[in-house]
Every structure is written in C-alpha cells, then in structure tokens.
Amino acid sequence: MKIGCIEYLNALPFTLPFQLGEIPTTHQFIFAGPTEISSLFQKNILEAGLTSVTTSFEKGYYTTPSLGIAADKEILSVNLYTRAPKESLTGKTIGLTSQSSTSISLLQVLAYFFWKQEPLFTALDRTVPLSAYDAFLLIGDEALQHPSFPEYETIDLATEWHSLTGHPFVFATWIFHSPNPSFEEELETALTWSEENLPTVVEEAHRRSHLSRELLFHYYSLCRYRLGEEEKLGLQKFKKYYDQIHALCA
Structure with a gap:
C-alpha cells in the first residue's frame, strides 16, 4: 500500500x-x-x-x-509575518506559501471573519525577497526555523484561532x-x-x-x-x- x-x-x-x-x-x-x-x-x-x-x-x-x-494554544510552525497590525491589513499584499491549503484557509477565515480585513492574497514568489511583501505566511519546518523576521510581527495562527474561538x-x-x-x-x-x-x-x-x-x-x-x-x-x-x-x- x-x-x-x-x-x-x-x-x-x-x-x-x-x-x-x-x-x-x-x-x-x-x-x-x-x-x-x-x-x-x-x-x-x-x-x-x-x-x-x-x-x-x-x-x-x-x-x-x-x-x-x-x-491547542500555539503551534510555532504556522506563522503570519506582518509589518502592519492585523487590524490594518485591508489592501495589504500577503504572500502565501503553496504548501498547505489548510493554513491558507485558516488565515483567510481569521482575516475576513475575525479581523474584518480584506487583504490582497497572492502566491509567494520565492525568487523575490520576502521583504517585498507587506505580510507573508510560512508553515512547517521553515516557520519553525524562522520564528521572527526583522521589522515583522509574528502571529501564530493557532494562538490567534484559540484566542478568538476558544477551540484547538x-x-x-x-x-x-x-x-x-x-x-x-x-x-x-x-x-x-x-x-x-x-x-x-x-x-x-x-x-x-x-x-x-x-x-x-x-x-x-x-x-x-x-x-x-x-x-x-x-x-x-x-x-x-x-x-x-x-x-x-x-
């Protein structure tokens, strides 16, 4: 099998x-x-x-x-890195990893339904610097290896989900x-x-x-x-x- x-x-x-x-x-x-x-x-x-x-x-x-x-309350390996506060993402460009549909959907749920924001989601182009994006989503081992980036706030999406819904x-x-x-x-x-x-x-x-x-x-x-x-x-x-x-x- x-x-x-x-x-x-x-x-x-x-x-x-x-x-x-x-x-x-x-x-x-x-x-x-x-x-x-x-x-x-x-x-x-x-x-x-x-x-x-x-x-x-x-x-x-x-x-x-x-x-x-x-x-439950955090995961460390599904992170949004953003220059702007999460309440000010409307119109901002967010680069999305292509690795996971679930993490992308979670970010969209948080943005639209909880933060009340309408950012511009786009596929992350790894041929350009990450600094070209207002915010970007990384997951898995890459996120674990990069808990932070200069000038960006790190938002653990599992933490954010739990704080807003009370659920794992x-x-x-x-x-x-x-x-x-x-x-x-x-x-x-x-x-x-x-x-x-x-x-x-x-x-x-x-x-x-x-x-x-x-x-x-x-x-x-x-x-x-x-x-x-x-x-x-x-x-x-x-x-x-x-x-x-x-x-x-x-």
Missing part, C-alpha cells in the same frame, strides 16, 4: 517507528508537502495519507476521527479511500511507540533540522496527535467558516 505523509517534523511520531523498523511494514511511504500529498491522493496514486485537513472536507473520503495533528485547531488528518482498520491499528501502535520514546523522536528531528533539542521537546508538547471532542468541535467550527468562504468564491 502506498501511504502519503507530510514531510514536516510534526509528522515524525506517526512515521518514524516504521522507518526505524520498530513496526514491521510492507507499506511504501511517500513524503512531500501537504498540497502534493493531497494531489496524489486525489489522483488515486495513494491509498492513504496524512495531509491538510481541508482535503478531508471533500465528499467520499474516509478519515480517522481520533488521529491527526492539532494544536486541527491542521492535518489521516484520509483513506475506504476504511482500513488494520492500518489504523498500526498508526495507533506507531504513535504509542513515539509517545514512549519521545527522546528518540526528538533526536531524529534534531538530526534532520539542526533545531535545538529544547525547542523540539517544546514543539512536540504543543502538537496534539490524538483528537478528542475539543478538537472535533474546533474542526466543525472551522469547516463552517471554510464553507462560507468557498461559497463566496464560487
């Missing part, structure tokens, strides 16, 4: 046990950014994948309701074309192994990223991999706003 997985450090607790051989598997794992994983899944190249939660909103896909990647935010989920209880059990086993061997996960994340072990321990403490009622309520609330935005754009 071909399994897609986002290539960021926050996905390691699901995949590292397989990669280390702690959990024997015949599955082939394909690692890429969330947008690419979603595309491969939609083309039926992948039978399952951990990817942007907005992909799960499409009809006909099965999800694991209890497993994913969420954040679900960024990613496991999706399938059809139910696969045996692989779900493997995922549960993998996550339990990582929870019991977190120093090993941190060490591998440090090797890959060169980020400090202290930061990585803190980062993994912020990531919620087991989704409970609070996360599901947050996801339901986000989907309502998501649907409204897409209805306006239709």
